[in-house]
Amino acid sequence: MNHRTEASTLPRHVAIIMDGNGRWARRRGLPRHAGHRAGVGPVRAAVEQCARRGIEVLTLFAFSSENWKRPRDEVSKLMTLFLEALDREVDALHENGIRVRFIGDRSQLSHALVSRLAAAERLTADNEALTLVVAVSYGGHWDMVQAARAIAVEVAAGRLSPDDVDEQCITAHRALAGLPPVDLLIRTAGEWRISNFLLWDLAYSELHFTDRLWPEFGEADLELALEAYRSRRRRFGRTDEQMKVGEC
Numbered sequence: 001m002n003h004r005t006e007a008s009t010l011p012r013h014v015a016i017i018m019d020g021n022g023r024w025a026r027r028r029g030l031p032r033h034a035g036h037r038a039g040v041g042p043v044r045a046a047v048e049q050c051a052r053r054g055i056e057v058l059t060l061f062a063f064s065s066e067n068w069k070r071p072r073d074e075v076s077k078l079m080t081l082f083l084e085a086l087d088r089e090v091d092a093l094h095e096n097g098i099r100v101r102f103i104g105d106r107s108q109l110s111h112a113l114v115s116r117l118a119a120a121e122r123l124t125a126d127n128e129a130l131t132l133v134v135a136v137s138y139g140g141h142w143d144m145v146q147a148a149r150a151i152a153v154e155v156a157a158g159r160l161s162p163d164d165v166d167e168q169c170i171t172a173h174r175a176l177a178g179l180p181p182v183d184l185l186i187r188t189a190g191e192w193r194i195s196n197f198l199l200w201d202l203a204y205s206e207l208h209f210t211d212r213l214w215p216e217f218g219e220a221d222l223e224l225a226l227e228a229y230r231s232r233r234r235r236f237g238r239t240d241e242q243m244k245v246g247e248c
C-alpha cells in the first residue's frame with residue numbers, strides 16, 4: 001500500500017496559530033489594533049485557499065484564554081473586530097458552502113457576540129465545502145476541563161460508568177468532537193510554541209513554523225506549509241518498515 005498517495009498527502013485538517021499582528025503594526029509605527037485589522041484579509045484568503053484545495057477543516061486560533069490579560073482597550077477592539085468581520089463575512093461564507101463553528105469559553109464573551117456566533121453556526125450548519133473552526137476565548141486546558149466536567153455529569157447521572165472513560169470518550173467530548181484529527185499545525189511569526197492551543201488534538205499533528213508575520217501570510221506561504229507536510233513521514237508510533245508494508 002502506498003502511503004504517499006495524493007489524497008493522503010493533503011492534510012484533511014489544518015490549524016493555524018495566527019501570530020505577529022502586533023509586531024507587524026509596531027514595525028510600521030501603528031497601534032496594535034491596526035495589526036489585528038490587517039490580519040483579517042489573510043484569514044479570508046486562507047479560508048478561500050483551503051476550500052479551493054479540498055481541505056476539510058481549517059481551525060484558526062483567534063483569541064486565547066490568556067489573551068484576556070491584554071490591555072482592556074486591545075481586547076475590546078479585538079472583540080469589535082470579530083463582530084464586524086462576522087457580520088460582514090457570514091453571508092459570503094454561507095454562499096460558498098462553508099460551515100462555521102466556534103470553540104472556546106462563551107461565558108466570557110458579550111451577549112451580542114455569543115448570539116452572532118450561534119446564528120452563524122445555525123445558518124451554515126448544513127454546509128459541506130469546508131468547516132471553518134474559529135477558536136475564541138479558547139485554551140487547551142479549558143478544553144480538557146470542559147470535557148472532564150461533561151463526562152463527570154454523565155457519570156453522576158448514571159449514563160456512563162467510570163470504566164467507560166477512555167481515550168475515545170475524551171475525544172468525543174473535546175471542543176473539536178466529530179471533526180478529523182489535526183494533521184498540520186502552522187504557527188506564524190517565528191515562535192516555536194503551542195501556547196495552550198489544541199493540546200489533546202495536536203498529539204500526532206505535523207508542526208510547521210514560519211517567520212512570516214500573520215498580516216503578511218499569503219497563498220505562497222500556505223502552499224509552502226502544505227509542501228512541507230507532503231514531505232513528512234507520519235508513523236503514528238510505528239516503524240518505517242511497518243508503514244512501507246501498510247500495517248496500519
Ligand code: FPP
Pocket residue numbers: 018019020021022023024036037039040043060061062063064067081082085134189214
Ligand atoms: C496574535 O498576534 C493575534 C491575535 C491575538 C489576534 C488574531 C486576530 C486576527 C488575525 C484578526 C482576524 C481574525 C478573525 C477570526 C476575523 P499578536 O497580537 O500576539 O502579535 P505579536 O506577538 O506580534 O504582538
